[in-house]
């Protein structure tokens with residue numbers, strides 16, 4: 001928990017210190033009250049006291065109570081402010097970190113867990129900062145202060161209070177031993193329930209089609225029951241805490257008055273009044289002592305969960321992605337990039353004896369891959385399912401790094417580029433098209449522009465200047481989003497053969513796209529994904545089986561348009577259909593992670609048996625002979 005505090009900003013630490021002053025003020029006011037109570041008791045008991053003096057003492061008590069309330073409000077205000085801005089920063093930091101993660105880190109954490117970590121876990125931290133941190137500070141100060149106030153006012157009463165505190169500590173200790181491990185497991189169970197719910201929602205159609213609702217329901221019920229049982233256990237255990245503490249508190253009162261009665265009874269007439277007044281004061285302070293332990297026990301309820309959450313958040317924040325920024329790896333990478341870029345023509349892609357194994361696998365998936373693609377050329381990859389085509393093209397934008405050999409773009413090892421510089425050169429169309437909630441146009445002009453900076457500034461929203469800066473940045477981001485060049489958006493859609501169906505949509509380019517593109521067809525999604533890549537005018541276009549959902553005619557039309565409009569871009573195309581790639585300048589045939597043939601369609605038909613088999617299974621004898 002302490003480690004996460006290093007993410008507190010200076011202004012937040014300052015505000016917490018101000019909060020501390022208010023807490024001390026509140027305690028001072030609270031502990032001042034019994035003094036006036038004692039005065040009033042003495043005045044009431046003393047024959048001939050002036051009524052005016054009692055009113056004055058009562059008035060002071062009221063003012064002191066008001067002071068305590070004001071301090072409590074101020075403390076709550078400061079704590080809420082710090083809690084909100086701190087959790088906002090943690091969420092932003094976690095989001096940034098997750099954005100830098102590659103597939104390896106994503107599979108290590110799982111999407112469901114990352115969502116819980118940036119929502120539920122951060123809420124635990126926020127709750128702790130807003131409530132727990134103050135209690136953590138307040139309760140010991142209050143306990144020590146109250147004990148100092150009663151020290152020396154009566155040995156018997158002090159012993160009774162010490163016994164009550166001892167009993168209280170045993171109760172709290174026993175309860176905490178039972179519930180803390182459960183509190184810790186709660187976050188993991190929340191992950192689990194998110195995982196099951198997410199899987200069910202994303203696979204809803206399959207679940208329905210296979211009548212698997214009962215199966216999913218059982219899975220969800222199991223996860224749900226486990227979480228509910230844990231909640232129930234902890235809440236039941238905690239529900240006995242309050243009555244027990246109340247019993248201890250009432251028992252202590254009883255003991256103080258009982259002891260008091262004995263003491264007053266056996267005291268001389270002149271000491272009776274002092275003893276009585278001491279007893280009243282003592283009982284008030286002992287309540288404060290017990291209250292401070294009660295507050296401490298509340299801290300123990302919040303702390304274990306916040307502590308577990310802090311560990312989970314830090315686990316994400318401390319993870320360095322396997323694919324690191326080039327500038328960090330190689331000193332002077334920027335120079336290397338500039339020099340090499342000047343030397344090699346833009347858009348060159350070379351694989352030099354590249355081997356690759358997935359992080360969780362010992363066997364190499366790709367072995368000894370060597371080929372090159374010159375600017376403007378189309379290089380296609382074909383091979384049976386699982387032969388490693390996607391794994392190969394994924395090495396260019398560095399979703400993974402080669403385990404051996406080198407992948408070079410424009411003559412420079414991709415590991416030497418900053419990720420932004422490298423990815424600015426690339427337009428990537430994934431195997432499964434991904435669209436984002438927004439409009440058709442916002443999906444086509446999606447992404448950073450090359451001139452944009454790599455990182456958005458992380459502002460400190462705990463200060464007024466920070467919140468102003470945040471508003472400015474958000475306004476800028478919104479303005480920039482609306483800026484895209486309309487003509488280029490239309491042109492990209494034309495190249496991807498998406499313009500026709502966009503024109504028929506309600507609102508055309510401003511038509512709404514639902515989350516994940518669920519309101520357009522698979523082929524339409526693919527075309528919009530292609531348009532998004534084309535819009536960037538990148539040096540290198542990567543199509544990972546991106547024509548599979550297109551009919552033959554559209555497939556042909558897209559390739560013709562690409563040849564015209566993106567003639568300067570190097571195109572790497574992964575495909576299953578021979579028809580899609582037979583015009584490519586070079587076709588690389590993969591089998592079980594190795595290159596088994598390279599050349600043009602004609603050359604491969606003659607000298608690559610794997611290619612010939614694929615071709616014969618897809619083309620008619622006339623087409624083969626053509």
Ligand SMILES: Nc1ncnc2c1ncn2[C@@H]1O[C@H](COP(=O)(O)OP(=O)(O)OP(=O)(O)O)[C@@H](O)[C@H]1O
Nearest residue numbers: 103358361365383384385386387388389390391392
């Ligand atoms: N993230 C991963 N972790 C471990 N192994 C993986 C991962 N992704 C793919 N593989 C394995 O790598 C092999 C090649 O997968 P890849 O997706 O590159 O094949 P592909 O040729 O593109 O197949 P397809 O034509 O079906 O898309 C497969 O055997 C697959 O099981």
